[in-house]
Amino acid sequence: xxxxxxxxxxxxxxxxxxxxxxxxxxxxxxxxxxxxxxxxxxxxxxxxxxxxxxxxxxxxxxxxxxxxxxxxxxxxxxxxxxxxxxxxxxxxxxxxxxxxxxxxxxxxxxxxxxxxxxxxxxxxxxxxxxxxxxxxxxxxxxxxxxxxxxxxxxxxxxxxxxxxxxxxxxxxxxxxxxxxxxxxxxxxxxxxxxxxxxxxxxxxxxxxxxxxxxxxxxxxxxxxxxxxxxxxxxxxxxxxxxxxxxxxxxxxxxxxxxxxxxxxxxxxxxxxxxxxxxxxxxxxxxxxxxxxxxxxxxxxxxxxxxxxxxxxxxxxxxxxxxxxxxxxxxxxxxxxxxxxxxxxxxxxxxxxxxxxxxxxxxxxxxxxxxxxxxxxxxxxxxxxxxxxxxxxxxxxxxxxxxxxxxxxxxxxxxxxxxxxxxxxxxxxxxxxxxxxxx
Ligand code: SF4
Numbered sequence: 001x002x003x004x005x006x007x008x009x010x011x012x013x014x015x016x017x018x019x020x021x022x023x024x025x026x027x028x029x030x031x032x033x034x035x036x037x038x039x040x041x042x043x044x045x046x047x048x049x050x051x052x053x054x055x056x057x058x059x060x061x062x063x064x065x066x067x068x069x070x071x072x073x074x075x076x077x078x079x080x081x082x083x084x085x086x087x088x089x090x091x092x093x094x095x096x097x098x099x100x101x102x103x104x105x106x107x108x109x110x111x112x113x114x115x116x117x118x119x120x121x122x123x124x125x126x127x128x129x130x131x132x133x134x135x136x137x138x139x140x141x142x143x144x145x146x147x148x149x150x151x152x153x154x155x156x157x158x159x160x161x162x163x164x165x166x167x168x169x170x171x172x173x174x175x176x177x178x179x180x181x182x183x184x185x186x187x188x189x190x191x192x193x194x195x196x197x198x199x200x201x202x203x204x205x206x207x208x209x210x211x212x213x214x215x216x217x218x219x220x221x222x223x224x225x226x227x228x229x230x231x232x233x234x235x236x237x238x239x240x241x242x243x244x245x246x247x248x249x250x251x252x253x254x255x256x257x258x259x260x261x262x263x264x265x266x267x268x269x270x271x272x273x274x275x276x277x278x279x280x281x282x283x284x285x286x287x288x289x290x291x292x293x294x295x296x297x298x299x300x301x302x303x304x305x306x307x308x309x310x311x312x313x314x315x316x317x318x319x320x321x322x323x324x325x326x327x328x329x330x331x332x333x334x335x336x337x338x339x340x341x342x343x344x345x346x347x348x349x350x351x352x353x354x355x356x357x358x359x360x361x362x363x364x365x366x367x368x369x370x371x372x373x374x375x376x377x378x379x380x381x382x383x384x385x386x387x388x389x390x391x392x393x394x395x396x397x398x399x400x401x402x403x404x405x406x407x408x409x410x411x412x413x414x415x416x417x418x419x420x421x422x423x424x425x426x427x428x429x430x431x432x433x434x435x436x437x438x
Contacts, residue, residue: 001027003135004052005042007191007225009075011144013040014132016074016104021133023105031062035069036093036108041077043161045327052077053089060091070111072096074104079161082120098162099123102130123148123163129172134180139375139410140187140221140393141180145173145209149193151228153255154265155298155326155334158193167199174212181218186410187375188213189223189392196231207235214245220411221375223392225251229277230269241285247389250281251291251320257312258305261298265334271312278316289390291320296352297345298326299337306348313355319363320396321356325349364419373431374399374414376407384412384428401428409434 003013016038017027031037037059041052052073062068070093078085079097086095094111096104099121110117127147134141148163149156177188190210192198198206213222222245229252240246256262257271282288294309313321325345328335340348372388377398379385384407385400387393400423401414411431416424 001029001038001040002031002055003040004055005040005044005048005076007142007189008144008147008193009040009042010135011132011142011191012075012098012101013038014135015130016040016101017133017135018131019102019105020108022131025105025108027133031059032067035112036072037068037070038072038074038104038108041073041075043075043077043080044157045324045329047327049077056089056092060089063091070094072104072107072111072117074101076161079120079123080157082118086116086118093117095119097121097123099125102128123161124166125163126166127168129168129176134183134185137377137393138184139377140189141185142189142191143173143177143180144168144191145195145198145206146192150197151194151266151268153267154337155255155295155329155332157329157332160331162193165194165197165201167197167201167204170199170204170209170212173209174216177213177216177219181216184218186219187221187223188219189225191225193226194228194231195224195226196228196233196236205233205235207233207239210236210239210243210246214243220245221247221389223247223249223389225392227252228268229254229274232277232281237281237284248285248287249289249291249389249392250285251392252277253293255293255295256298256301256305256309258301258308261300261305264300264337265298271308275312275316278318289320290316290318291392291396292318292322294321294323294352295326296323296348297340297342299334299339301326301340301348306351310352310355313352313359317359317363318356319360319390320392321352321359322395323349323352323356361419361422364422364424367416367424368418369416371413371415372399373433374401374412374428376410376412379407386412388414397423399424399426401426403428403430405430 003010042048072094074096078095094117096107097120100119146167148165149158150165259270374386376386385398411434412428414426414428416426
């Protein structure tokens with residue numbers, strides 16, 4: 001199994017691995033000698049598509065050399081280019097869309113019987129409950145609370161690939177979270193394309209779901225990824241501010257700040273509303289770390305709009321931000337709109353990234369002398385490394401530290417003493433709260 005793209009895709013890969021193991025297959029991350037290789041693809045933007053195609057081409061060579069058997073391609077790229085994948089990449093033996101992950105056993109059975117398989121189910125069907133083989137870390141895991149997206153931002157292809165928004169039932173999610181806690185998971189990372197919309201179809205709210213997650217023993221941190229700015233309720237802000245288990249870390253993709261661009265891109269809310277929201281969140285949630293994602297070179301962005309975005313970033317001092325040059329995606333309304341050329345979009349993305357690097361360096365320097373709780377993930381015999389509430393896995397770096405006392409629990413208390421290669425470094429000790437629970 002090779003899983004590309006985002007955490008939401010990874011959860012689907014883990015579900016497929018579970019189903020295959022239940023059916024008696026042996027699943028591994030090694031491709032050499034495999035009877036079949038499944039590539040779970042991302043097809044969100046050009047760079048992701050190219051990565052997926054490169055992986056498939058490498059596997060095609062391995063197949064020709066006889067080191068892998070059949071090639072099965074699942075996920076977003078296949079959903080988006082259903083016929084093209086089989087036609088343009090003849091080495092591929094099976095394609096399976098985002099509405100058919102639960103059919104992976106039958107797809108593999110058929111493909112290993114020599115058939116060429118095309119499996120595309122309903123991408124709007126309710127999500128089915130499914131076990132997972134956990135692949136990330138023994139201490140943290142994603143929990144995907146909904147599938148699809150109904151926001152229909154003009155540049156985004158996700159609603160066409162992943163279907164309309166469907167929240168998973170709350171009881172089922174609580175059961176899954178309890179199961180993760182029972183396996184030793186300490187940090188639960190709540191994900192969906194847009195978690196703020198959770199439960200609306202049934203009159204439920206994200207805040208209710210989070211309160212139930214907070215009651216689960218063993219889970220100490222709950223981290224929230226992908227909140228839509230105009231759906232962040234007072235109830236949710238209060239909960240984040242007062243509930244110790246919820247990390248004071250919010251990932252709120254805004255994409256841009258200019259009113260005209262937000263409107264043309266069918267984003268709800270204005271730049272001023274985003275500014276007000278961020279100011280309100282900072283005043284209500286002390287120590288809050290904000291993350292966002294931005295797109296440079298969107299249709300309608302001139303130098304003035306780009307400068308407005310830079311000015312906003314200089315003022316808001318968002319601690320974490322990812323920036324992408326705009327990639328016009330086939331079939332989206334924005335694809336047909338006038339836009340800056342590719343080179344301009346790339347140049348603007350680079351200038352925003354450089355600006356954000358400076359903001360992040362300042363933030364790291366401001367933490368020197370403070371004490372933080374760290375989830376300890378590695379020890380090389382001399383130096384421990386892990387993450388505080390301010391670092392989400394894989395995207396925000398790590399904190400390294402030494403300790404005179406051996407750290408035996410999952411968490412440590414670390415005083416940050418400096419910044420080395422852009423990452424905080426410190427001196428740690430066992431965490432008292434953790435010691436009580438050991
Ligand atoms: S909210 Fe996010 S996933 Fe949904 S359409 Fe907009 S950009 Fe795409």
